[in-house]
Amino acid sequence: MSTPRIPVAAAAVVIGGAAAVALTGCASNNMDLSGSLWAGGPPSASGGSPPAAPVSPTTAPVSPTVSAPPALGSPSATPSGPKPLSGRQLKPLLPTSATLPAGWTMKDSTESDTGDAFEDEPDPTLLNNPCTWLSTASGGTLGLGYQTAHAMEMVSDGDNESRIDLGSYFPGTAVKQLDLIRSYADKCKTYTGQDWDKKPVPHTVTVTPVPGLGDEAIDLVNTPKGPYATQEVLAVRIGDKVLFLDGDNIADRLPHIKDLAAPIAKHIEEVAP
Numbered sequence: 057m058s059t060p061r062i063p064v065a066a067a068a069v070v071i072g073g074a075a076a077v078a079l080t081g082c083a084s085n086n087m088d089l090s091g092s093l094w095a096g097g098p099p100s101a102s103g104g105s106p107p108a109a110p111v112s113p114t115t116a117p118v119s120p121t122v123s124a125p126p127a128l129g130s131p132s133a134t135p136s137g138p139k140p141l142s143g144r145q146l147k148p149l150l151p152t153s154a155t156l157p158a159g160w161t162m163k164d165s166t167e168s169d170t171g172d173a174f175e176d177e178p179d180p181t182l183l184n185n186p187c188t189w190l191s192t193a194s195g196g197t198l199g200l201g202y203q204t205a206h207a208m209e210m211v212s213d214g215d216n217e218s219r220i221d222l223g224s225y226f227p228g229t230a231v232k233q234l235d236l237i238r239s240y241a242d243k244c245k246t247y248t249g250q251d252w253d254k255k256p257v258p259h260t261v262t263v264t265p266v267p268g269l270g271d272e273a274i275d276l277v278n279t280p281k282g283p284y285a286t287q288e289v290l291a292v293r294i295g296d297k298v299l300f301l302d303g304d305n306i307a308d309r310l311p312h313i314k315d316l317a318a319p320i321a322k323h324i325e326e327v328a329p
Contacts, residue, residue: 058280150207159214193289299324
């Protein structure tokens with residue numbers, strides 16, 4: 057589903073009431089499954105990938121006596137190299153009330169991390185999701201695949217919120233994660249979702265590079281046609297870590313996450329082990 061945008065004044069009226077619940081009911085906040093106040097619908101909504109093209113009848117069969125070599129970079133293969141930072145080690149790299157840029161404040165009781173646990177086997181299945189999954193995607197979900205651990209918190213600029221998610225990756229796989237996000241966005245440049253009344257809503261997805269942030273950065277924007285909330289996810293790679301920030305314009309405008317990301321990325325570059 058696509059959630060209607062709400063002016064700031066109107067948003068103040070519904071906060072704490074039943075209307076606020078109705079607007080966010082299908083995109084509840086979850087560390088691993090969705091971002092805050094994301095407008096969107098269930099993965100079963102229309103707009104998924106087109107069916108695969110039929111195999112050409114002239115394709116020569118593979119000889120039964122020849123065994124194909126294992127595919128390089130198989131999702132089941134555990135990456136090698138130094139152990140990435142754990143969630144417990146990532147959490148101190150996130151901003152605090154004292155280090156947030158002016159105009160931003162921490163949301164109470166939103167900090168979390170994956171502790172000392174690691175996901176050693178990559179699961180880069182992002183491209184398997186239908187395009188409508190983007191309507192509820194956040195940095196916390198777009199960062200999954202090659203990610204081994206993460207820490208997150210929520211912040212507010214007074215009008216809207218942003219989720220800050222910092223993930224760690226085995227050497228070389230953070231680059232693969234951003235490539236995976238680019239490929240998924242390219243697959244879903246346009247798709248059709250639904251609003252609350254199940255009416256079709258065309259969406260346009262763009263990914264643009266953001267110079268001057270980390271080692272590389274991309275900004276994904278998912279824009280529905282009509283008076284519906286736009287989603288934005290900014291991904292900043294810093295070595296073998298990726299900083300994700302996201303937000304929406306459900307309360308009149310998108311949060312200024314690029315301005316928020318710049319000092320956070322710089323701090324991580326300076327102090328990360």
